[in-house]
Every structure is written in C-alpha cells, then in structure tokens.
Amino acid sequence: MLLKRNIMAMTITAALAGLTGCDSNDNETNTGSSERPVYEVLGYVDPFIGTGPDGHTFPGAASPSGMVQLSPDTTMEGWGSASGYFDDGTQEDIPVYGFSHTHLSGTGITDLGDILILPFTDNSNDTYNTFDKANEKASPGYYSVKLNRSNILAELTVSPRVGYHRYTFPSGSERKIKLDLEHTLNKSWGNESLLNEIEMVDEYTLRGHRKSDAWSRDQSVYFYVKFSAPITDARLLADGNEVLLSKEDGLIEAKGLVSYLSFAPSDQPLEIRMGISSTDMEGAELNLKTEVPDWGFNNVLADTEKAWADELSAVDVSGGTEAEKINFYTALYHTQISPMISQDVDGDYRSMYPYKEIKNAGDLPNYTVYSMWDTFRAFHPLQTIINPDKAEDYVNDLIRKQQDGGLLPKWELYGHYTGTMIGYPSVSIIADAITKGFDIDVNAALDAVVTSTTYDLSRFPDWDPDILQFVQDLQMQDHIDNGWVRYGYWNSASYGLEYSYGDWAVSEIARVAGDTDRQEEYLKRSEHYLHYWDKETGFFRAKNLDGTFYLPEDQEKFDPYYVDEFAFTEGNAWQWKWQIFHDFDHLETLIGGPEQFKTDLRALFEAEESTSGEDLPDMTGFIGQYLHGNEPSHHIAYLWNRTDEPWMAQEYLDQIMREFYQPTPEGLVGNEDVGQVSAWYVMSAMGFYQVTPGIPEYSIGRPLFDEAVIELPDGEFTITAVNNSPANRYIKEVTINGQPLGENNTFRHSDIVAGGELRFVMTNTRPDNL
Template sequence: MRNTSSLIFILFSFFCFSQENSSSEKLTSYVNPFIGTGGHGHTYPGATMPFGMMQLSPDTRLDGWDGCSGYHYSDEYIYGFSHTHLSGTGVSDYGDVLLMPTNTVNFNNGADASTSSAQVQKGYRAHFSHENEIASPGFYKVLLDDTNIEVELTVSKRSGIHQYTFPKNSKQIVILDLEHRDKVLSSEINVVSKTEISGHRHSDAWAKDQRLFYNIKFSRPYKNLTFLNDKTEGESVKAAFEFDASEGNKLEIKVAISAVDEAGAKKNLESEIGNKTFQQIKNEAETGWEQQLRKIEIETQNDPDSYRDQKTIFYTALYHTMIAPNLYQDVDGRYRGMDLKIHQSNDFENYTVFSLWDTYRAAHPLYTIIEKDRTTDFINSLLVKYDEGGILPIWPLAANYTWCMVGYHAVPVISDAYLKGIRGFDAEKAFTAMKHSAMQDKLGLKSYKEFGFIPVEEESESVSKTLEYAYDDWTIAEMAKAIGKKEDYQLFSERAQHYKNVFDPETKFMRGRFRNTWFAPFDPYEVNFNYTEANSWQYSFYAPQDISGLINLMGGKAEFEKQLDELFTAKNETSGREQADITGLIGQYAHGNEPSHHMAYLYNFVNKPSKTQEKVHQILNEMYQNAPDGISGNEDCGQMSAWYVFSAMGFYPVTPTSNQYIIGTPLFESATINLEDGKKFEISAENLSDTNKYIASAKLNGKPLNRSFIYHSEIMAGGKLVFKMTNKPSKWATKDDEIPKTEITENLIVPAPFIAKGDVAFKNETEITLGVVSDKTDIYYSLNDSDFKKYEQPFTISEETILKTYSEKLPLKPTARNLGKRSPLLETHFYKIDPNLSIALETEYANQYNGGGNNALIDGVHGAMDFRTGAWQGYHDKDLKATVDLGSLKEVKTVSVNFLQDQRSWIFYPSEVSCAVSENGKDFTELPIQKIEAEKPSEDAGIKTIQFEVNKNVQFVKISAKNIGDLPKGHLGYGGKAWLFVDEIEVK
C-alpha cells in the first residue's frame, strides 16, 4: 500500500540522511534502515555491524507474525532496546536483554491494560514519533515522548553502547528486563560493582535452548538498585538502576554479549569497546559500513528525486544482504556448538542464522562474488555444525536446529562455492556431509529414495520437498563429478530428475501424488499442504537443474512460453488456506516469496529475453520502494534484497552451481563490483531510461556478447560489460546457440507410472487408466500379485485390489549389457465401498483437506497421526453434519467416528459429538451426547474414537460434531478459528 504516510516518511528520511551525513557522497547516506519495517518486511531499524553478533534495536512489538523482528513501523510505543534481533524472518525469536530508560521504578512493560493502577498500566514503555527517530548503518536515535529521554545506540561486532540523555533534574532510572519476549528458561543478574553487572539469559522460542550471556558497564555508578520481587535469578528477573541526576544528564551503558559465558562477554566488551567513547564507536561503525557498501558502486543519471530513491533502495538492499548470517564466536575464538558445548576456532569465524531455503537462491551466490573469504567461513561454520550436531543444518539459530523449511539447502551453498573455485574448507568432508543429508529417512526422504517422489499420504508439502530435494541432489552430483566420484555422480544425477514424477502432463502442473493418483480435485490456485508457502502455479516452474527437461515435459518452448505468460497474467488471487507469505503478486508470480524468484528469467531459456527484460523491469520498479512497506514480503535474511541487487545490476543466478548468471535488464547506467582481489567488474548501460528497458546489443570487454548469460569466471576476472538499450524488443540473444541451458543428459531415468484415472475407493467398479511422463516408455501392471503384463488400454476392477505398476524403457538396440531401465515398483490398494452405503454431508469440508472426496468418511481408509497426509477431512470453523444411509434396515450394534487433535496446527477435538438413528430417515432417535474437554491445552497430537451403542435395526445414522470455533485464549493463534478433522464413520 502506498499512501500519504509513505510520502511523509520519504521526505523525513531525506531530511534525516542530510542531517546525519556531512557528505552526500557517503554510501551510508543512501541506506534507509526503515525500509522493510512496515508491511510484512519484518526488518528492524537498529544498529548492527556487517554480519555482526549484536543487533541493538528498539522493540515495539512483543509477539505476532509482524513482530518477528521486534519492531513494526505502525507501532507507537517502544518497550525498550534489546541486543539481538532477526532480520526479515517469518518466525519470531531473539530480543535478548532489554534495557529501557525511564523516570520511575516500574517493572510492568505496559502491555497488560487489565491492571487497575494507571501507572502500572502505563508501565515503562514510552510513546515515540517517527519524526523524532533516525537510523543509519551502525546508529539509531529516538526521543521517548512520554519521558523526554533521548536514546542513541551504536555497536561494534559483539558489543554496543546506549547513550541516554535525560531531561534536567528528572529521575534517571534504567530498567533491565530479562523476561522480555520469549519464554525464559533461566536468567540471572550478578552485581560486580556499582558500575558493572553481568549475567545470563537462557530462553525457549524458535531456538529451543538459546544460551546468552552479557556484561554491562555504566559510565556512572548507580545509587539505588531494586529487583523485582527481590529475585536476582530465575524465570522472571528484572531490575531497576537509579542514577544520581546531579552527576550529569548523559548516561552511557556499554553492553557485550556472548553465547559462551560471562567472562566471554566481558572480554568481548574490553576488546571491542574498552574506553572508547560513543562517538568513536559510531564513527568506526559508519566507516565499517562505508567500506562494506563500496563493494558495489552504482550511478544513474535519472532525475534527482528518482535518482535518490533508486540509489536508496539499492544500497538499503545491499545493506540488508550484509546483516545475516551473524557472527557467533567470541573474540578469543570460543563459540557454542550445535551440541551446546564450547568449542574453539582459530582458523575461521563461526556464524549462525542461515535462512538457507531463502538465501541459497541469490544471497549466497552474491557472497561468492563480493564475500569470498566470508563464504569460506560460512561453509566451515556449516561443516562444524555437521560435526557437532550430526547433520548439516536446514535453518540453524543460536546453536539450535530449528528444522524449519524444506530441502537440505546447505548443500547447494557448499557446491556452488566449490564449483566457483572457492576453497579453504575440506572438500572431502564437505561432500560426505552433503551426501549424509541426502541419505536420511526423515522428512519424506525414505519415500523419495524408494519411489522417486514423496506421496501425499507419506509427508506434508510433498510436491515442494520432491522438487527441492531433486535440485539439491543435482548440486551433489555436480560436486561429485568435480571431485571424481563417478558412482555418486550417477546416483545423484538420477535423483535430480525426480521432479518428473510430480509433473502431470494433462494439466502441465506439478501435483501431489495421492496413492499414485493425482491429488484431486485440482486447482492450481489452491494453497494447500502439498506445497511450501505456495500453490501449484508457484512451484510448477521449479526445476532449475534441468530447465531443458522441464520445457520438454511442458511440450516444448512454445508451450513453456505460453505457460509462463499465463503465470504472469493469471488472476492475482489464491484459493485454499490463507498464506500470508504469498505477496507481491503479478498474476500468480509471487515476488514476496522465494519459490517465484527465478521465474522472470526463464523466458531467456525459450529465446525470448525481451520478455525477461519486461518482467524484471516491472518487478524492480513495482516491488521495491523507499518506504516502510517497500519490500513485497519477508526480507528473509537478505534473499529479497539479493534479488534486487543482482537484478538491478542486470543478471541473476537462476541455477546456483551452474556458474551461469542469466541476463535481465540493468536498472542503472553504471554498476561496478569491486572484487576482493582488487579487480573490478563494470556494468554500464547506454541510452538507458524507463522506456529503454530492452537490450539492443551487448559487449563484454569490447567484444560483442550475443548470449543472454554470463559466466562467474567472467565476472571474477574483472572487465567491462556494456549494454546498449532500446525502447522495443530486439533480436539480441534470441538464437538457439545464444540462450542459456541447464539440462541433464546423462543417467536418464524412467519416470514412475501414475494412475491417470480411477477411484481408489469405489462402489461397484472403477476404470483404471495408467500413464507415464516419458515417450516410448512401456507400463507393466499386476493385479493381486498376478504375473505382470504390458499395459495396452484402460481396464476395470470391481473388487478390492492391490495394483502394482512399473514403467520400462528399452534402448533402440538392446544388448546383454543394456536391457533398458525400469522405474521403481509402485503399489496401490483399491478399496471397495459397500455399494448400498452412501453419505450426505450437510456442511462443506475444505478442499485442501478433502480426505479423498465426498466418500472419505466411509471409504475404509483411516487417517494417521499426521493430518497432512491427506486421509483426514477438515472443517474450518464449521461443525460436521453427516448422514450415512446403510441402503436398507440393518442390525447395528455400534457407531464410531474418529477425530484428530493437533492444537499446534489449530486442530481441536469437537466439544461435543451427537448421534441419531432412524429407520425411515425422518424420525430420528437421539443417543446420549458425548462431550469432550476440547479446549484443554495439549502439546501432543492424538486421535480420539467416539463410539455410540445402538443395538437396534436402523437404516440412517446421523453424526454431528461441534467445532469449538474461536481458538481459546492462550493459544498461539488466539483470535483465529479452529479446525475440526474427522475420518471414518464406522457402522457395525
């Protein structure tokens, strides 16, 4: 949303920058840390150093999805200033060791308005105004309106300084709150002297066991110290320090943190700050950021207002790529490992906060260009996590595995760096660790290895996991090839083709395979449990390792281009469950979430680079603004910004590990990458304007460049890339030998067959049609362990049946050594429903949890403990009302029905279940209602069977189950609505 408040923000930001920076030439003056603090950007405006351990920033929000960073631009109150924050994540954590200057001893943070006392109700939080707020790299300043206290913050890597200016003759009190934000496991305040305290805070949030230690030094001794409830340690520790106002209005507080111990925090403070003043540390921070931002220098000749905005967006994006991963090691080399033990590193710096599902796409490839040395540290950090924790991490946070997101994307980060010639780590060990991640049996990998895809009924987000595992496997194959491991190369290049097994040739979309049929009914707009934060539109173009293969599956270049066109012109709405991450929609392209990030560049692969240029230009200008909500989705630890940095320069890494960057369109007349070895790679655009967004021609180092991609080696060698721009599509780089390719041509697999038509649960009979995504491939099948025979045409089954199938592809000239290849053997159990049995549903289930359709509750298939596996039928904020018709009068002894509870996923048992029976369908006899304590908190998933005694002849059975509706107070989703999950009404 763009409105007048955004305009005021831009004008105010310009004023702040001009006031705080003496030279407009400083690149730090173009960084606006408030970009992303509004909307769903989830960034914070406070002070940090490049990839630093400390993030000293204001906290304006205590919880909620848009409070993940602790700050949101729409808020009006500051609760205090804590020392750790996450940048752009979709899950909340950190906010450790909060300090807040105030003028009264009050331990209430002001968030609870239910208290009667006005003073306690107000608490120590303070109102603030953005007009009195300034942020720049390494510095933050705000005036607290309620107390008229001015707060300034600055940092070094592991330490920071608070500088408070109190009003003259006012009380000077500082609150230390160790209970702030997430659940405290243990905390402590140790008084060393009247100017020094230390302690720890151990907490449970996203990181289940985060251990943090601190050392705090005051510039003046406190005169009074008050503890909340006289407690210096425990789960609720707060203290108020009062300082003598007669000794001056300014108070400096120096703080250092450590994940190791209090001694480590003290040493960090002494080494980094010591006796240095606030201004000295601020100057050092600004100098450090200036040097960092100089790694890429851009220029543009557009009009002054647009020039400043574009440059501000670019350098803020570059700034955001340099915030995480975060240093996680003390000055003496000690750090806390994934085993929560203390380790020593003298050879590299250890890091945490790797948002790998996001950052493997563009942020880490950017680091391979401008942060080669730090990339080596990143990889060594990942490898020691493998040593200490037993597996490469997926999303490591503060020495904890969070297991967040899908794939094993530490693998492409390592492979991409190695294939680009980055060394400084043990390649053999790295490969062993990469392969180890791929050979696990959890998170769907057991099925993936056995069948070549993950069935819907085996694992949630099965389509996304299959696709992302396949890409990761390709990067393992590429590294295996580079280091001479032939067997591994064959295995993983075969696994890299598993994406073919979730491609439905009829709809041309990636779809879930439910008992070897396609998950149905199918709606590509539907956000459901088959995809990760996306729908089928947003995952059906994901096979970056074999784009040529994907193009062939879709029917060739013309069909692929048509499907891409439809992606960008489709209605910009989704169906199914609400997914806040799906933002920044252009049709069904969702720039606010990472699965879409490569798609605009895919036109290059079908000889239409001008369409890539159009779409990239549109995204650059529409999805990034110099405003608080100027990022179209979660910033995600640098990935959203890395897309912009690359794309604004004119190219993007569609396939990390391929060593290719696909050319889009430059946004600036000039961009210079200052490489670490002193070389420069310059990109310039002649005749560039908002309308001249198309490339007419290009030259690399003075020679014509007639291809729409460049190599990593060409960038790292230094040189000059010159684009000549025009206002209409040209024929530049449109020939077949001028376009990029990623393709798998060796160790080709035979895709697994699928059931194209046929009901897994049927009445009377069902016709079975088999299919396979491969030309000249035969399908063989067996019914109830009969001999396999070649599939020639559809066949019908009328009884409960076990169907086994496989596909086989023979070579043109079979030999004794080459008899062809077979797919994995697949098995499907077909159930026959009593043809006299029927069910009428008075309430509507959610299609994403349809359980198999209208007959799901009487099909004989029972739901498992994991609701995502597809057998459960889900009702959102609705009761279940169903009537089973037995077809005729029958003696019924019992009626039972199963319900699922998984409160962490918003699924609750019904509060009551009723059953009524009837002989004629009109006159029903009510059986005793059974009540359940559905709202009783539970951390465990469970299945409850409700049984009714009938013992009479009936034909109709009516089941009603009452959804609790509003999620109970205290639940994470309080304010939302509950789900009711039911499966299998059994009449005996």
C-alpha cells in the same frame, strides 16, 4: 585499489547531543570526539525500509555481520513482531517496550529480543514508553528516538559484540534503567525464559545470563554491562518477588528476572556498554573490554560507520534515480546484516545442538542465522561476487556445523537445528562455491552432504528423538524409497521437487570429488521430480502413497490456483511448475517444446491475480501468478531468456523492480528473508542473476544504473548500460568483454572474476519491433 568514488569521507562537526563528557568511574574516560567522518554512501541507506507490512526488518543499530542488533521493540505479538519492530503507519504515541540486543531481519517467525533496557524516570512508566515518528532517526550503526514520557533522548550504536546506549535525561531528573532478562518477543508462540542470572560486580558493573527456549532451543546469551555512573539503588523482581541487589549477594537465579536500577541526577547523559556472548560471562567481559574498552559513544559510532562504508563500497553505482540508489544501497545494507558472527573475540563459540560444547573457531569464523531455503537463491551467489572471502567462510562453516552436530542445518539459529523450511538447501550453497572454484575441502563437503541427505536416525544416539525426526525429515525416507513424497506429509510435492534439485547439487560435488559412483547415484535421485509431473494438466502435482495424483475431496478437477500447504510450500502449482533448477531443458520437453514453454510462461504472468484454498500471508507481490513476495518465483522472469522473446524478461524485471521495491517502510512486498529479497534486487539492478546455483553462470536482465562497478580482489568488473533511462528498458545489444554472450543470454562466473566489462546498449523499442 579500494573503490571510493561514492563514499569519499568528509569531516564535519557532528550535530548529536552530548558528544563529550559523562559521569565515569576512575578507570573509564570519555574519549568521545566532537567530529567524525561522514560517508556519502551511508546517506543512501534507509533502515526503515521494510519495517512496515510485510518486510519484517528492524531499524536499530547493527554492524556488518555483528552479534549485536540493538533495536527498539515496539510490537510484542503477532505476525508483525518477527523483528520486534512494526510500522503500521501510526505517527504518534507509538509504544516502545525498550531496546534489546538481538534481532532477526526479515523472517516469518519471531525470536530473540534478548536483554532489554528501558530508561525511565519517576514521571514515566517502567513498562513501556511512547514516541512519535517525527522524533525517530536511523542510519547504518545508529538509532535515536525522543521518548514522549519524561522527554528522554535514547541513542544507540554498536560494535560487533557490544551494544552502546546513551540516554539523555531531563536536567535534574532521577535517572532509572530497567534491565529485563525475562523479556521475549511473542510469548504466545511459546517463547519463554528458562533461567536468568544476574550479579553485581561493583557499583558500575553487572553481569549475567539469559537462557531461553523458542524457535532457537536452549539458547544462552551472557552479558557484561558497565554504566557511566554508579548505581545508587538496585532492586530485582525475581519470579515476582522484590529483592535488593548488592555485591554481597553473588549470582542470583530466577526464571523471571527484572532489574530496576537508579542513578543520581546529572546533566550528563547516562551511557551503557554491554558485551554479549554465547559462551559464558567471561566471554562477554572479554568482548566488551576488547572492542569497547573506554567511554566514547561517537568513537564507536565512527568505527561502525566506517565498517559500513567499507562494506557498501563493494559496488559503486552511478546514474539511476535517487530512489533507485536508496533502494540499492539499503538492499546491499540488508544483505550484510546476517549471517551474524557467533563467537567471542578469542574465537570461542558454542557448537551445534545437541552437544553445545565450547570450541575455538581458529581461523574460520563461526556464524549464525542461516536462512538457507531463502538465501541459496540470490544471497549466497551475490556473496560469491562481492564478498568472496565471506562466501568461502560460510560454506566451510556449514561443513563444520555438520561435523559439530551431525547434520547440515536448513535454518540454523544460534546453534540450533530449527528444521524450518524444506529440502536440503545447504547443499546448493556448497555446490555453488565448489563449482565456482572456492577453496573448499571437497571430500569433507561430500561427506557432509551425503550424511545429511541419507535418512538414518540411528546415527544420532544423543539427539532428542522428537527433535531429530523434525530436523531430519520423514519426507526424505519417502523420497529415497518411493521416488516421491506422499501427500499427507507437509509440503509433500515441494519437498520432492527441492530434494531432486538438492540431489543434483550433491552429484555435482561428487563429480568434482571424482566419486563417479556417488555422482551417478544422486543423478538418478535427481530425476525423482518426474514422478510429480502430470502431462494431462501440464503441472507438477502432489501424489498419494499409491502413486495416484492427489485431488482434494471438494474438487472435481485439478485447480492450479489452489493453495494447500500439504502439497506446496507457500504457493501453488503455478509457481512450483518452474522449480526444476537443474533440468530446465527436460522441463521444456515435458511442457511440450520451446513454443509451449513460452506459452506457459506467458500464461503464468497473465493468469488471474487470485488464489483459492488456504490464505497465506507469504503470498504477495502478484503479477498474474508470479509472486515476488516469496522465493519460489524469484528466478522465473529470467526464464524468458530461454525463449525467442528475451525482451519479456526485461519488461517484467523492470516492473518488479519499480513496483515491488520502494524507499518507504512498506517498500518490500514480502518478508526480507534475511537478505534474499534484497540480494535479488542488488543483482537484478546490476543487470544479471544466477538462475541455478551450482551452475556458475548468470542470466542477463534489465540494468537500472548507467554503470555499476564491482570491486574485486584484483581489479574491477564493470557493468555499463549505454543510453539507459526509465523509458529505455530494452536491450538492443549486449557483450561480455567485447564478445557475444553464451546460449540463453548467459555469461560465466569466471568472466566476473577475471574483471572486464558487461556492456549493454539500451533502447525504448522492443527488439521484435526494431
């Protein structure tokens, strides 16, 4: 039975302007309703959380896993431009360059911002407008803002593949639209248009294509757009030359292409429906005519709100504060934006670089935006619990991507191997699903992971050699041949440590497949992390090619606070000491046994909150040298469960959730990282976390809510926290289905799947003082 206690629908009269009536051609009728359901759970979602430093989220309209993210572009350059929107605290006269159809949520690199629309009049600027924060609203599937110049009300909603705009102009003013295909975010990073095309189909309809090169190479976005009123005048700037656009012109091509469209004055809003596709213009047209065939802004909004309400009903929480509920459901919302569907309604999609063939996905959806170095840690484990069908699809889609392109991606973006971040994190996601019993072809999985963890450039004759060497890391050859990655390669020690964990994940896939030879081969490779251990300092360290430990020329002795990205990724030796996900037992032995393990863990959290060496914006959220703003620290607090002081996990987790998650634009302490930072909160607020993806068990923490009920395909799993309150942060007792937990305060994934109850009894007294 679908859980609806928190999202019971009520019908109320919608208070949005212009809900009925608009200009339309004979074939289109406005079916907008003056009423639509309202869902309580959506009131706990604030899309502005994380839009300030340093979350890099966007507030615009999106649907769950939708291709379109229709959002304002306010920041065009710099670190804050990753999502196109950046709240620096300014309240008035904030520039907005328009509303584009594709965006990334919480990344550290800027891309997308495809196909921008800016409404304007004779009395406003056609380059940008401004707005005041007081006149801006956002909720799941909806965004609106009153533009200061010419007093235009902009409203946005979406279906999965269609962006729907509604612009209410002042009475009597001429209505104008800039349709900018040249627009891109952060040109200083090399983002540029390669080819743009546009064609007038009729006086209500345009279609075209934007091809660009940025973080995603050779990316194509096709569009098919319909206007609710006839175009009275259409002019183009094609590579700086002004030309008229008419039906007789056919397809016009240029590298730089900006359209300026005029519409007759009217008291009715101007509405715009744009379908997009990565395959061709016919695909974009099909997507539009299938998903949003008629006019009716509120109908589309109602459908998207229902989709979000259904998605967020996966977990029902009670108790806790209002701020905690807002944090929780906004985090859950952020975990369901990406990966995004990347196929037309008929299943056609564009395959991986370098082939870019048009294929049909069949029953397995094709997705894009896999930020796997971030998301293997909590995002994908969370999906195995709350979205098992999606979790299974993600893994099978990754295997297909390897079959389409030749390699498993690390950070896939619109069919491109960006080569971003380190190790081979996709193997962790695949191993986790397989060890949890999902329906994965284990032999195809094993072939995909072995192919992708073997350095052999000769297997890829169709690849650009420069891109191939960037994607299939040179570091991997060192790892295989020497056992360590030499300093001089970027992130050398971090690569080696994560390769070792990835090798263990491959061995687990081989174990399930029954390939004992391959299992043993990769188990041996998984021990290569031992090369980086320096017993004298008690830290992992970067190594030179000759096997000696690297020491910077300006240092007389090793400094664990020192930040050097040729040694460690977005961190230093303090955080990377705890990255041996697959072998914590042996790490404890290396450190010196249980007491020293506990001592060193305490030293991490009590260390100075400072660093030396490089200054990296990703290093945020300090508790000692624990850095919650970046992923390598995310599991560390749970390691206290391995000690005889597990209440320390509860203390630090309580602090992390209360200090580093706030219902404000600056409420995320680091990049949202495509759902990872939010997924950490969702799992931790429920009271548990998976420390090692690939080992199907969860470590307990500090539940924030009195009750959390997870909807399962065949029942419910309930987390109950008796006597819970902000003061009662310690666990007095805990059981799973009435039984004590396993070693190190863990329980199994199978316990969740079977349904039942994880029951905490909370107290305000540390158990060592009871």
